[in-house]
Amino acid sequence: MSTERPPATSYDTRQRILDAASEIFAKEGFARATVRDICQRAGANIAAVNYHFGDKEKLYGEVLLHTYQAMVERHPVAGGVRPEATVDERFAGFVRAFCRRVYSAGPEAYLSWLMAREMVEPSPVLDQVVNTLVRPQQQHLVAILKEMLGPNVPDEVLRSTMGCVIGQILFFHHCRPVVERLFPDRQGRNPDPDRLAEVIVTFSLPGLRAVRAKYARGGEGR
Template sequence: MIENDTDLRSIEIFNTPDHRTRSRLLEAAGLVFSEKGFEHATAREICDFARVNSAAVNYYFGGKRSLYVEVLREAHRRLVNFGALKAVAEDIRASEETLERFFTGLLHSVLDPSPGGWVVRVIMREMVSHTDALAELVELQIRPTARLFRTIIARLMDLPVDHEAVVRGTLSTVAQFIFIFQNRHVIELNYPDLDLRGEGIDRMARHIWRFTVAGLRAVARHIEQGGSA
């Protein structure tokens, strides 16, 4: 039995009579998978949580695995606003303030608590367990997202998007978010005076932004002056 089944009952859509069954299943599956993982979750349990017919998983998703992939994709969509990222990456006139606001919003999506808290948990579990669904998630969503991040990093460094330093710069930038994303509990235990809630998230985001931009531009200057990439 899921310990925090009240999470599901408190989500507004589950009290909406006309909400589509598919969405109910997706939300329920997110909670169950985030608590039990893919291997130990059952389609019947998910249907029970969603209060739908026990055959609904097969009917709407074609099986538990396909549902799990869709849960991972939905979690990624909620964490990273692909449309906003694409707009920022493709706007060559986007100011640094615009980029900073996007990064702040990204950190909030990672750290802000919400009724759908399964989003962070299910991604974290998958990053540790590495089921075969991960490759599909990378192909469909993570890789396209990474390409857009590279476009932004290349612009900040004034280097071609395929430059090796841009690839490393993108990895270094994203790694900061992933580290906080995966290790928030340990960070809060080790640094109890570090506020990672509310306005504290804004302060952390500004720090990451300044730290990142300064580092990227220092590397770019080094390359411009003839240093190795």
């Protein structure tokens, strides 16, 4: 339409490369993914990556940022629960949204795979991803947890508790190869996000109350 942005054809190749790259990076990882594969799937020439993105690493950076951004918009952190709801409900909303992110299927699952790989082979963009995209999520959860655990809980316990919650959510994703081999009958099937979220909430709420009770001093314990 306007003359300010690059013409349609070039934008298309750029976008096609981004799409192909997000799939191949997610499935193969940065090292095993080849620019030849990416360009072939995108129907572009090998030189296109260097022309449009500079090099393989910058392409990867753009893929990771875009994919994470899209996922945050697709599954907002509150999980559809209004801020006026009870803490327990907001907690359940957070867990449900997170589970839906992690246990999606198809192209929506690419982010989970990319991030899992980042945990083992961090790339230069991870700093930016954490600071601009992960931190808001973490702050949302910590705010909820602070409300649930009371004002006296030390920061270290708050962090551990946060780890307990997120760890439960991520387990079946991060340990999938082991789970698949332990239970071959379940092979290839993702856990149902909402049912998993329900189990995690059932499991966590009493634990959170126990932690609160442990640190409730000064007339807080009922």
